[in-house]
Amino acid sequence: MAGVIDCDIHNAPRSEAALLEYMPAQWRERRAGGGRLDTGVEVRRETLGDRSYLGGEYPRATPRAARTDAWPPSGDPPASDLPFMREQLLDRFGIDYGVLTPMLGAGEQLDLERGAALASAINDWQVAEWLEPEPRLRASINIAYEDGELSAREIHRMATDPRFVQILMLIRTAEPLGRRKYWTIYEAAVEHDLPVGIHYGGWGRGPITGVGYGSFYIEDTVAMASAFADQLTSLVCEGVFERFPGLRVVLIEGGIAWLAPLMWRLDRAWKLLRAEAPALTRLPSELIREHVWLTTQPIDEPPRAADFAALLEQMAMSGHILFATDYPHWDFDAPDRALPRSVTGELRDAIMCGNARRLYGLEHGGPAPRA
Amino acid sequence: MRSVVVARADEIAPGERKIVQIGGRSIGVFNVAGEYFALRNRCPHQGGPLCQGLTFASLRSGAPGEYQRGANGEVIRCPWHGWEFEIRTGRSWFDPERTRVRGYRARVQVEPPGDAQTYPARCEQGYVVVELDR
Numbered sequence: 092m093a094g095v096i097d098c099d100i101h102n103a104p105r106s107e108a109a110l111l112e113y114m115p116a117q118w119r120e121r122r123a124g125g126g127r128l129d130t131g132v133e134v135r136r137e138t139l140g141d142r143s144y145l146g147g148e149y150p151r152a153t154p155r156a157a158r159t160d161a162w163p164p165s166g167d168p169p170a171s172d173l174p175f176m177r178e179q180l181l182d183r184f185g186i187d188y189g190v191l192t193p194m195l196g197a198g199e200q201l202d203l204e205r206g207a208a209l210a211s212a213i214n215d216w217q218v219a220e221w222l223e224p225e226p227r228l229r230a231s232i233n234i235a236y237e238d239g240e241l242s243a244r245e246i247h248r249m250a251t252d253p254r255f256v257q258i259l260m261l262i263r264t265a266e267p268l269g270r271r272k273y274w275t276i277y278e279a280a281v282e283h284d285l286p287v288g289i290h291y292g293g294w295g296r297g298p299i300t301g302v303g304y305g306s307f308y309i310e311d312t313v314a315m316a317s318a319f320a321d322q323l324t325s326l327v328c329e330g331v332f333e334r335f336p337g338l339r340v341v342l343i344e345g346g347i348a349w350l351a352p353l354m355w356r357l358d359r360a361w362k363l364l365r366a367e368a369p370a371l372t373r374l375p376s377e378l379i380r381e382h383v384w385l386t387t388q389p390i391d392e393p394p395r396a397a398d399f400a401a402l403l404e405q406m407a408m409s410g411h412i413l414f415a416t417d418y419p420h421w422d423f424d425a426p427d428r429a430l431p432r433s434v435t436g437e438l439r440d441a442i443m444c445g446n447a448r449r450l451y452g453l454e455h456g457g458p459a460p461r462a
Numbered sequence: 463m464r465s466v467v468v469a470r471a472d473e474i475a476p477g478e479r480k481i482v483q484i485g486g487r488s489i490g491v492f493n494v495a496g497e498y499f500a501l502r503n504r505c506p507h508q509g510g511p512l513c514q515g516l517t518f519a520s521l522r523s524g525a526p527g528e529y530q531r532g533a534n535g536e537v538i539r540c541p542w543h544g545w546e547f548e549i550r551t552g553r554s555w556f557d558p559e560r561t562r563v564r565g566y567r568a569r570v571q572v573e574p575p576g577d578a579q580t581y582p583a584r585c586e587q588g589y590v591v592v593e594l595d596r
Contacts, residue, residue, distance in 0.1 A: 423508075425509055
């Protein structure tokens with residue numbers, strides 16, 4: 092095998108206090124005064140659905156949505172212990188590079204200033220506790236994405252460190268992602284030539300599916316694919332890819348099977364309705380194939396293995412599919428087992444590492460040994 | 463056929479398990495309500511360490527409002543994706559005919575067999591033996 096690049100690793104702080112150290116003094120004081128730094132790492136949210144602060148209160152698949160064997164011997168939360176992560180993930184599967192995608196709620200804060208302070212703390216914590224000690228890791232710039240200006244400021248601050256290889260948002264946002272309020276994020280991304288990674292999850296401040304709240308976690312997790320389809324539709328129809336020709340979007344943990352039929356529908360609709368959306372001047376499928384990347388996890392598992400190959404053929408985006416494990420979450424994909432055996436040779440290598448290497452500008456075979 | 467002593471019978475309490483290495487294979491040995499069963503510690507789905515998973519009782523229902531609860535520790539759930547298997551048979555809960563994990567015969571015998579050097583102390587309850595076909 093040519094190598095493995097894991098495009099979705101969820102590192103976490105050992106505790107809320109461990110992240111608080113990276114917050115500016117004024118925010119630490121407010122916390123001490125009883126204000127809550129809602130990072131999503133406290134016990135309260137371990138098994139409750141955290142898609143919202145209004146409902147969505149069902150138990151998730153497992154505590155912290157983690158593999159039950161991912162709790163380190165120290166008893167700290169899953170993916171908070173770098174040596175254990177090395178043992179269980181990086182070393183065990185021979186991973187050349189891993190891209191960190193901490194999901195700690197910065198973008199979901201209602202107080203946008205607090206969200207921005209939390210995003211900065213998360214980014215500084217990633218540098219000090221993950222990137223410095225482990226050269227195989229790369230990171231994503233956390234932003235308080237409901238505020239374009241604050242987000243752009245944080246992107247400019249962190250983009251000078253080449254170990255930050257993308258910007259991170261979540262898929263359920265307050266408004267469709269093609270809207271003007273998010274454009275400054277895309278502008279900053281293009282300025283620094285950084286892809287915008289949009290990850291599974293989040294709370295858009297409204298019902299978590301297009302038809303309201305479901306009763307179960309299984310509905311939440313399966314319906315996430317439709318959030319990806321809706322957001323991509325917005326990005327395309329608002330002409331975002333034409334306004335920002337250098338924009339690269341990575342859809343993380345949304346699966347891939349839904350995309351080909353969406354492209355067919357969008358193309359057909361565009362031919363009929365294009366006058367309504369003048370910013371969209373090209374076939375949606377062309378724009379998607381140029382500007383969009385997708386990660387594999389949770390891998391789609393059609394009952395007939397041959398259907399997986401058919402799926403890739405229909406998408407015609409083999410250069411844009413990126414392998415990811417989603418460690419330490421319960422729906423983790425193992426690098427040696429996730430792709431069907433029918434995916435071989437150059438195609439397998441491209442998905443497992445080559446595509447990510449090109450997208451994120453990484454070295455062949457992992458980082459050079461330190462001098 | 464090869465018989466391997468994996469534990470003293472009093473070592474694995476009902477509902478408990480012991481994971482052993484036999485010739486490069488990781489195998490989980492379970493005590494389900496006093497009976498012993500052994501399963502390959504590798505989930506047929508993506509290769510997760512199945513035998514490290516949580517165990518629980520099965521719950522079957524014939525009609526609304528009626529249910530039968532099985533013995534504690536009868537079903538195991540893979541720590542990765544939560545695929546569930548019946549420990550007695552190795553059959554998966556969602557597709558028992560086609561999706562199974564490899565099982566091995568396990569039994570208790572009173573006399574330690576010849577190769578039980580690591581168990582010098584005689585155990586009144588006997589020894590748990592796993593039988594492998596090679």
